[in-house]
Amino acid sequence: MQISIEQLQAYLQDRYKGWATEQGLFMKLAEELGEIAEVLNCRAGMKAADGEDLQTQLAYELADALHYITAIAAINNIDLTDAIFEKDKTASAKYGHDTNLALFISRNAAK
Numbered sequence: 001m002q003i004s005i006e007q008l009q010a011y012l013q014d015r016y017k018g019w020a021t022e023q024g025l026f027m028k029l030a031e032e033l034g035e036i037a038e039v040l041n042c043r044a045g046m047k048a049a050d051g052e053d054l055q056t057q058l059a060y061e062l063a064d065a066l067h068y069i070t071a072i073a074a075i076n077n078i079d080l081t082d083a084i085f086e087k088d089k090t091a092s093a094k095y096g097h098d099t100n101l102a103l104f105i106s107r108n109a110a111k
């Protein structure tokens with residue numbers, strides 16, 4: 001199953017709008033970032049692993065972080081897709097990259 005950023009935002013807006021606060025969602029995001037750090041430390045041998053599949057754990061913690069990032073955007077009516085394209089375009093120009101996300105997508109769509 002595929003999902004777009006717009007679909008995830010619509011789902012999370014439905015789920016959180018009207019009761020969740022951006023501060024509360026950010027605190028959840030901070031927790032999830034800590035969980036990502038913990039998995040990465042296990043993968044690097046800096047912390048004992050509990051025997052679980054670290055690749056799966058990393059995937060789930062990244063998904064959790066994306067959930068809260070997208071939720072913060074959703075309850076603030078931020079078009080995350082537009083923001084991603086604009087920030088990538090600006091960063092690509094700033095750092096002299098030979099392509100950007102929009103061009104990458106256009107080129108791959110033509111293939």
Ligand SMILES: [Mg+2]
Binds near residue numbers: 035
């Ligand atoms: Mg988590």
